Amino acid sequence: MTDTPATQSRLSLVNRLLYGNVDREAKGRARVGLAIVAFACIYTVICGRLVYLASTSDSQTARRGGGDIIATARPDILDRNGEVLATDVRMPSLFGEPRRIIDVDEAVELLTATVPDLNANELRERLSSKRGFVWLKREITKEQQRQIHRLGIPGIGFRSENKRVYPNGSEVSHLIGHVNIDNQGIAGIEKWLDGRGLADLHSLGFANDRLQKPVELAVDLRVQHALRSELMAAKTKYKAKAAAGLITDVRTGEIVSMVSVPDYDPNDPREALDKERINRLTTGVFEMGSTFKALTVAMALDSGKVSLGSSFDARNSLRYGRFQINDFHAQRRILSVPEIFTYSSNIGTARMALLLGVDYHKAFLKKMGQLDRLRTEIPESAEPIVPKRWGELNTVTIAFGHGLSVAPLQAVMGISALMNGGKLIPPTFLKRTEAEANELAKQVVTPATSDRMRYLMRLNAEKGSARKADVEGYYVGGKTGTAEKVVGGRYSKTKLLTSFTAVLPADKPRYLILIMLDEPQPLPETHGYATSGWNAVPVAGLVIGRVAPLLGVAPRFDLPPADRLILAATSSTR
């Protein structure tokens, strides 16, 4: 080690002052100076430490405080009016520490006497094991906790855990999903919550207090209940396998209500595994039948090649190879576009699609989001079944809703875009304002096309197959759809999927309602018919009558017919 002369001389000065034979006064001053420096250092360290503790102690104590909770605390889920759909309730759970138990037999006897649904053999096995900690029963009642506490068995204890409860039971099951025993979301919005970072928060130990902000959904609990009870009644009345309904706000894409019965109770999620109880609106894909004609007609009107005055030949059935396309309500004459829509002519819509060609048709459906998987907040979604080779025959059948299977929610999104002025808005389960929706929206058809489509929908309720849903005062418009289900590779004449898409009010659209019945049966009062006009449409009428006041749609009476109210307004403004 080589020192520079300067440091060497300083060192020697210090040495001399402390130990050398210099005068005492100088030595004393040096010693005091050293002591001052040493104490100053120590106090600086103490001050620094104090500042550090003052700034960090809060988070440390908070983390220590939540130590007795195992299951994650989850934010509450509220409906659009602030009603509780899902919340956490603290429940005690019973555990044992086998190493500290003195008399296993006595403990088993006492516990099974207090909690009758404990299995004695299993309990004995668990308590005799060599482990330090075993769960005996998750979620016991407060009363049971008190009784067991009074028994005073050593090595038995409680831990309070968060249990998710759904006060409305099955009412919103498919929408919010459910959680597992450890309070982790495994379906619906609950799963989405976990995916949004709740799981990470939990693993860091932060998600154990109740201070998380509640999540507000777009769903309206009252509307949800009204829709569900009408669908349950319809399912029983028409002896259908399943019934589903969806109500969306066409201006924002919010899903105000979504029901698919049979459903399950999220408080008892074992039922959810049953295949019959799937959510048919997002997880199932269906050929939507005539409902799709709305898309075909809109495509034709939007292309500019077809106007409301155009007419198509529906005199003879359309032959295509070995296939023959017929009309259900055959008119055997040349039909105008409004007639094609109200008579739901397969031949007419097929000719419309053929006029524009396969590629145009395909591009239009792609633009309308009907060919890609639709993803929303909830994880359940299904890929549409698109024909691999899309030829003219496919275009012919897809024009009237066969040969392309989509999730009903997807079809609703497409038809909403035809109603709301041509804006395709991705549907959401969360609250959304109109401004936010407009940012996401994509203009897919012109506003003029949208006006014409609303005219056609209203016309259908005035003169066509949707008359039974024309609830007085709400100016309903709608399109029916009856699709034959494929059974063993063939279209079945008796197994039908009927649907009805209604818009209300048709002149200033606010809500779109889809009602779907899976295999409804003909009844004496429906004169042996099982098509949409005899079941889905009247159900929609009942639903609209109950739901419209809840949604705040003001009834208006004595409105002029569609050609004067909707079409006249369009031509005067444009």
Add this chain to the structure above:
Amino acid sequence: MIIRIIHFCVIVAMVAAATYVYDIKFESTMQAERLAKVRSDIRRERDAVAALRAEWAALNAPSRLEALAKRHLPLKTTDARQFDQLAGLPERPKPPLFANEPDPIGALLSIEEEKDIPTGSTGRQGAQ
């Protein structure tokens, strides 16, 4: 001598400082304990509130209310004709004159001569 006095003062000051520090330390421990207790109380209260809210939601569930209403009330589904706009309501009648007087009729009679003052029963016609 002066040094002794200084030493004495310093010792007294040290003892005083130690007492003061002990007092503060004791106080802060007390406060921390109280804080912990209040925190746990808050948590317990919040859990109780959550349990009550869940119970309220279950009791207030539309399905339960509908079943009860069906059983006990003679109500029917509202018809669209039963709604009306606020603008459709008739005009509110004008408040009678001298409503604040102890003897409104007497007060009205006392100005009987002035015929152009509207009365509660004749309403607008009298005013014109």
